[in-house]
Amino acid sequence: MSTAAGRRRPATIHDVAREAGVSRGTVSRVLNGGHYVSPAAKAAVDAAIRRTGYVVNRHARSLITGKSDSVAFLLTEPQERFFEDPNFNVLLRGCTQALAAQDIPLLLMIAGTEDERRRNLRYIEAGHVDGVLLVSSHSGDPVVDRLHAAGVPVVACGKPLGQTARIGYVAADDRGGAQDMVRHLHATGRRRIATVTGPLDTPGGVERLAGYRETLAECGLPYDEDLVATGDYSRRGGEAAARLLLDRAPDLDAVFVASDLMALGVLDTLDRAGRRVPEDIAVGGFDDSPAALASRPSLTTLRQPWDRISAEMVRTLLARIAGEDPVTVILPTELVRRDSA
Amino acid sequence: MSTAAGRRRPATIHDVAREAGVSRGTVSRVLNGGHYVSPAAKAAVDAAIRRTGYVVNRHARSLITGKSDSVAFLLTEPQERFFEDPNFNVLLRGCTQALAAQDIPLLLMIAGTEDERRRNLRYIEAGHVDGVLLVSSHSGDPVVDRLHAAGVPVVACGKPLGQTARIGYVAADDRGGAQDMVRHLHATGRRRIATVTGPLDTPGGVERLAGYRETLAECGLPYDEDLVATGDYSRRGGEAAARLLLDRAPDLDAVFVASDLMALGVLDTLDRAGRRVPEDIAVGGFDDSPAALASRPSLTTLRQPWDRISAEMVRTLLARIAGEDPVTVILPTELVRRDSA
DNA sequence: CTGAAAGCGCTTACAG
DNA sequence: CTGAAAGCGCTTACAG
Structure with a gap:
């Protein structure tokens, strides 16, 4: 086929029509679904397409259809x-x-x-x-x-x-995921569950916080503002938020963090504060990023179905x-x- | 401009020509560099383009030029x-x-x-x-x-x-980078410098090994096959390679690893073997990936100019x-x- | 410098 | 079911 050097002039619908012994309109009809085409004509066109190695010129097609197919x-x-x-x-x-x-x-x-x-x-x-x-x-x-x-x-x-x-x-x-995590933390005996949210002008920030709050109520736990800190989805943001939480609520026993990256920062802070994870404080993330597996301890988290x-x-x-x-x-x-x- | 709902019929070269009082050929010439066009005509066309919001139809252009501009x-x-x-x-x-x-x-x-x-x-x-x-x-x-x-x-x-x-x-x-690393290891006093290579059917595998070898010679150090292990660019591959090296050459005092990811595996193995980095064994990576900064200790490595x-x-x-x-x-x-x- | 015209390769009503 | 023909929006020799 494409033996010689450089590009050969590619076959057009015209070549296929000649090869198949039909009109160009018929070739086009075969190309576009084969409606209103006799089986014999279709077979001839298909064979001709194969012989000539024809591939449609998308620019010509797009010019007339007005669609780009991209x-x-x-x-x-x-x-x-x-x-x-x-x-x-x-x-x-x-x-x-x-x-x-x-x-x-x-x-x-x-x-x-x-x-x-x-x-x-x-x-x-x-x-x-x-x-x-x-x-x-x-x-x-x-x-x-x-x-x-x-x-x-x-x-x-x-x-x-x-x-x-x-x-x-x-x-x-996001909301359902947050609910699952908080239920899990509650089911494993945690009662002072904090959260580090995402920025509150993002869906993940708003929805995951809503799920956290709802599940607290569902579990009969009070909503305590001291247990809520806002992060920015960065590792450093997680560190800072965890420091704030530890400061405001030293008795917390779990943190639901709205992203794995922030959760890494939370782990750093807890480690420096001498709190053991999960013995003293349980930490849950969100995303199931590769870092969740690599961190120590590995992160319990929510997998997003990307x-x-x-x-x-x-x-x-x-x-x-x-x-x-x-x-x-x-x-x-x-x-x-x-x-x- | 685009106020109403749905797409409006976009302006064509024809509209621009009419608006500017010139032929379509002239508009096209302006579009394609403005050669052989009088300043007055060019100005008129430019103004008309602005007024009509004209944007070239790439499909039509490609159809005739035979180029896709992509x-x-x-x-x-x-x-x-x-x-x-x-x-x-x-x-x-x-x-x-x-x-x-x-x-x-x-x-x-x-x-x-x-x-x-x-x-x-x-x-x-x-x-x-x-x-x-x-x-x-x-x-x-x-x-x-x-x-x-x-x-x-x-x-x-x-x-x-x-x-x-x-x-x-x-x-x-790759080769020059490997040389820089080995020279650095040598300059900081290391004399039993091992390497974990990439797969030897990849350029990074071959070239970085070559650089390693050349610099050994340059430094007057012998080339010792016990100090060379092949990896597969994975973290686990790095772990395994390091075990092999430790086994064959327990006295090694440095490892040049052909990728950061493998270097993380090497660090894992050394940690488990009770070898301190960099005190007992220096480790150098390649890539300067984000992991290089996150690892403990942080990784000395080679930045690729991506x-x-x-x-x-x-x-x-x-x-x-x-x-x-x-x-x-x-x-x-x-x-x-x-x-x- | 400029216009008129041909033509790029396709699709799609329109007749048959 | 099928062919002839128009036309999508552009560029580019070709005359002037």
């Missing part, structure tokens, strides 16, 4: 955090592969700077992609509104906060592109028991 | 390893951003399975991208030959081993697409001194 994966600032998050890789890989199964390429777009954001929005608003998989942690991110205003199908990863526009999203069950999240994002985006209404998908998390609680 | 980032199996590698993120992000600066979208392609490989190759060979940024750790990867045979411009990350085809690549100076690697990959690929010959770029690493050596 999808953007758009990461808005601050992307650094995501690029350090191993879960992000799982998400990106999952989306790429789910799209590839439908022969849809994924365009990776990073809107870290203002300039990049302008560029990417211009590209998307020009109709160069059929839809957008959006990863944005930014509450009230203007990108969401811009995309919505442009009429571009969008599916977000996680609930977009502070949005008026109704856009579809796929998220893990593989299912990516699959659902792609599925619902394609449905949206096909004209369906935006939907919300909430996927369950799974409690992973290790040594810390 | 580039693939192709990851061949086993991709899992790369997706766990934080350096991979830096590389991917760097490539995306360097391309974005030229308004060239990056198509992310993962060829993990045979099916995915077929799909991606078909897409690329059909001429749907102008070039490929290739990340392949596989010695003798057939993808390289296929791409070369198809005449698609390619730039690889790291030296492609076992290839007859001459393709361009960008790599860190930001420069990505920039050079994009630069040389674009040059190659423009018709230049393939080139090789070797970028220096940097010794990062921390606590382990």
Whole structure:
């Protein structure tokens, strides 16, 4: 086939038509589902396609259909955090592969700077992609509104906060996960259960705190503000929050931390304070990141179903592109028991 | 502008021409560099573009130019390893951003399975991208030959081993980095310096070992096979290699490990064996991954210039697409001194 | 410097 | 079921 050096002029629909002895319209019909085509014609075209090694020219197709048959994966600032998050890789890989199964390429777009954001929005608003998989942690991110205003199908990863526009999203069950963890801590005898939350302008911050609070009530435990500290999803933030908690409530016997990374910081602080985990204080994380396994003690945590999240994002985006209404998908998390609680 | 719901029919070159009072050919000339256009005409067209919000239809352009103005980032199996590698993120992000600066979208392609490989190759060979940024750790990867045979411009990350085809690549100076580390170990008084290599069918495996060996000679130290163990870039592989080394050469006083991840395994083994780092045994890694900072003791290691690697990959690929010959770029690493050596 | 025209490779009503 | 034809939005020699 492709023996000679350099690129050969690729076969066109015209070559296939000549080879098969039919018109170009018939070839096109075979390419697009084979409706209104006789079995004989279809067979001839299929054979001709094989002989000529024909592959459709997507640019020509897109020019006339007005669709690009491609999808953007758009990461808005601050992307650094995501690029350090191993879960992000799982998400990106999952989306790429789910799209590839439908022969849809994924365009990776990073809107870290203002300039990049302008560029990417211009590209998307020009109709160069059929839809957008959006990863944005930014509450009230203007990108969401811009995309919505442009009429571009969008599916977000996680609930977009502070949005008026109704856009579809796929998220893990943050609240349910938090409930599972607090129930577990309670069931193993803990009664002074503290929490380190995520930033309260993120879904994970708000929802996991809500789940914590609800389960406390369910277990007949009082809600005590001294047991609640706000973190920023960083390891250092976890350290500081744990110091604050230890200071305000030295008698605490468990901490539910809204992310594994922060939980590592909590472990550091507890270690320095001479508190043993889990003997004195149980620690539960969230994410089931690789660090959860590597830490000492290994972390009891909640696994987010990133593989299912990516699959659902792609599925619902394609449905949206096909004209369906935006939907919300909430996927369950799974409690992973290790040594810390 | 884009107020109403849904997508508006976007402006075409025709609209711009009418608005500016010139022909479509003139608009096109302005779009493509403004050569052979009078200042007055150019000004009129620029104004019309601004008024109409015109954005070029890339499909139409590509159809006629035969170029896609897009580039693939192709990851061949086993991709899992790369997706766990934080350096991979830096590389991917760097490539995306360097391309974005030229308004060239990056198509992310993962060829993990045979099916995915077929799909991606078909897409690329059909001429749907102008070039490929290739990340392949596989010695003798057939993808390289296929791409070369198809005449698609390619730039690889790291030296492609076992290839007859001459393709361009960008790599860190593995050998020089290894030399720096061994010199450092020697300069700090170590005389029984062992090494844990990477797999010997990878450039990092081969080159870092070569650098180790050369520097031993340079320092007047004998090359002793008992001091060389082969790893597989995994933490467990590092553990096992260290046990082997300790067994064969209990008097060793330093280990140069060809990756940080393996170095963590080495630290585990040394810890269990009761050897103190760095007092009894110095340990040097390679990569400067986040784990290098998090480990105890923190790891002395070699930083790979991933930001420069990505920039050079994009630069040389674009040059190659423009018709230049393939080139090789070797970028220096940097010794990062921390606590382990 | 500029316009008119051809043509890139496809899809899709429109007749038959 | 099938062919002929129009047209998607652009670029690029070709005349002027």
